[in-house]
Amino acid sequence: MSGTEKTAGIEKRRGLSLDAWAVVAALLAALLIRAGVVPRVPW
Amino acid sequence: MADAIAIPQTQLDRQLLRALRLLPGLLLLATVGYAGKLLEQNAGAFAKANHWAAPNIEYVLWAIVIGLVVSNTTGVPDVCRAGVATYEFWLKAGIVLLGARYVLGDVLRLGGVSLVLVAAELAVAITFMTFLGRAFGLRPKLTSLLAVGSAVCGVSAIIAAKGAIEADDEDSSLAIAAILALGAVALFTFPVIGHALHLSDQAYGLWSGLAVDNTAEAIAAGALYSDAAGKFAVLAKTTRNAMIGFVVLAYAIYWTRQGQAKAVGDKAAFLWQKFPKFVLGFLLISVLATWHFFSKEQLTSLGNLSRWAFLLTFAGVGLQTNFGVMRKQGLRPFAVGAIGEVVIGVLTLVGVMAAERWIGF
Numbered sequence: 337m338s339g340t341e342k343t344a345g346i347e348k349r350r351g352l353s354l355d356a357w358a359v360v361a362a363l364l365a366a367l368l369i370r371a372g373v374v375p376r377v378p379w
Numbered sequence: 380m381a382d383a384i385a386i387p388q389t390q391l392d393r394q395l396l397r398a399l400r401l402l403p404g405l406l407l408l409a410t411v412g413y414a415g416k417l418l419e420q421n422a423g424a425f426a427k428a429n430h431w432a433a434p435n436i437e438y439v440l441w442a443i444v445i446g447l448v449v450s451n452t453t454g455v456p457d458v459c460r461a462g463v464a465t466y467e468f469w470l471k472a473g474i475v476l477l478g479a480r481y482v483l484g485d486v487l488r489l490g491g492v493s494l495v496l497v498a499a500e501l502a503v504a505i506t507f508m509t510f511l512g513r514a515f516g517l518r519p520k521l522t523s524l525l526a527v528g529s530a531v532c533g534v535s536a537i538i539a540a541k542g543a544i545e546a547d548d549e550d551s552s553l554a555i556a557a558i559l560a561l562g563a564v565a566l567f568t569f570p571v572i573g574h575a576l577h578l579s580d581q582a583y584g585l586w587s588g589l590a591v592d593n594t595a596e597a598i599a600a601g602a603l604y605s606d607a608a609g610k611f612a613v614l615a616k617t618t619r620n621a622m623i624g625f626v627v628l629a630y631a632i633y634w635t636r637q638g639q640a641k642a643v644g645d646k647a648a649f650l651w652q653k654f655p656k657f658v659l660g661f662l663l664i665s666v667l668a669t670w671h672f673f674s675k676e677q678l679t680s681l682g683n684l685s686r687w688a689f690l691l692t693f694a695g696v697g698l699q700t701n702f703g704v705m706r707k708q709g710l711r712p713f714a715v716g717a718i719g720e721v722v723i724g725v726l727t728l729v730g731v732m733a734a735e736r737w738i739g740f
Binding site for chain 1: 655681
C-alpha cells in the first residue's frame with residue numbers, strides 16, 4: 337500500500353482520494369460549461 | 380542544482396507514465412460504450428425497417444452486454460486493466476454532474492423518503508445477513524463484510540470495512556465476488572420484475588437504489604428501466620452511500636470490543652474519511668442548478684456529460700464482470716448473499732410500494 341499509512345483504522349493518504357478527484361473533475365467540467373469554454377455537449 | 384531539476388522531472392515522468400498506462404483501457408471503455416450507443420440508435424431502426432417487433436434496447440444494456448462478452452470470451456487484455464478500472468471514477472463524476480438535473484426541493488423530499496427506507500433497509504440487511512452467515516457457518520468477519528456490502532454500498536463498503544475491522548484478503552475477495560455476481564444477476568432480473576409489476580419510474584428507481592448493492596449496478600439497473608428511474612436510483616443509492624461511515628464505524632467498534640481490531644481514535648476523522656465525497660459534489664451541483672447558476676442549455680450539456688460518464692461506467696461494469704473468476708470463489712458466500720438479496724429485495728420492494736401508496740411520492 338504505497339502512499340498510505342494506517343493508524344487505528346484511519347488511512348492517511350498523501351493525495352486526493354478517487355472520490356475527491358471525481359468531484360474536482362466534475363466541478364471543473366461544470367465551470368467550463370458555465371463559463372462558455374465548452375459551449376455545448378451533444379449526446 | 381542539476382539534482383534539484385532532475386527530481387521533479389522524474390516525478391513528472393512517473394505521472395505521465397501512469398497516465399499513459401490508463402490510455403488502452405480508457406480506449407476500450409470508450410469503444411465498448413460507444414458501440415452500445417451506436418447499437419441503440421441503429422438496432423431499433425433496423426428492426427423497424429424490416430418490420431420486426433423488437434423492443435428498444437438502451438445503450439446501457441448494450442454496453443454491459445458487449446463488455447460481458449469481451450470479459451468472458453477473450454478476456455480483458457492486461458494492458459487495458461488499469462484503464463478499465465477507472466470506471467469507478469467515471470461513475471462518481473457522472474453522479475456529481477447528474478446533480479444538475481435535480482431541484483434541491485426534490486432532493487430533500489425524495490431524499491427524506493429514501494432516508495427512512497434506507498434506515499429500514501440497513502436494519503433488516505445487517506440483522507438478516509448476520510443471522511444467515513452464522514446459519515451457514517461462515518467466518519465471522521466474512522459475515523460482517525457481506526452484511527456491510529449488502530446493507531450499504533457493495534464493493535466500496537467492503538473495502539472500507541476491510542481496513543477498519545482488519546479482515547483478511549481472502550474474506551474481502553469472497554465478499555466482493557459475491558456482491559458483484561449478485562449485482563450482475565440484478566441487472567437482468569430487476570427490470571423484468573419491475574415491468575411485470577408495472578412499477579412507476581419513482582418506485583422502481585427507489586427500489587433498485589435500495590436493493591442492488593454495488594453503486595454502478597444499482598444505477599445501471601435503474602437506467603435499464605427508464606431514464607427517470609435511473610435518476611431515482613441515483614438518489615436512493617446516494618442516500619445509502621452516505622451511511623457508509625456510520626455502519627463501518629459501528630462494525631469497527633464491535634470488532635475492537637471483541638479484541639480483534641485496533642481501536643478507532645478520532646471518530647469524526649474516521650467518519651469524514653469514509654464519507655463518500657461525491658455525495659457532497661452531487662448536492663453542490665444540485666444547489667447551483669436550483670439557484671439558476673446554469674442556463675437551460677448548460678443544464679442539458681451537464682446532463683449529457685453525465686450520460687457520457689455513465690456510458691464509460693456501464694462498459695466498465697461489463698468488462699469487470701468475469702463469471703469464471705467468480706465461480707472459483709466458492710458457493711457458500713454466494714448462497715448467503717443470494718438468499719439475503721432475495722429477502723432484502725422483497726422487503727424493500729414492499730417498503731417502496733407501501734411508501735408510494737401512503738406517502739404518494
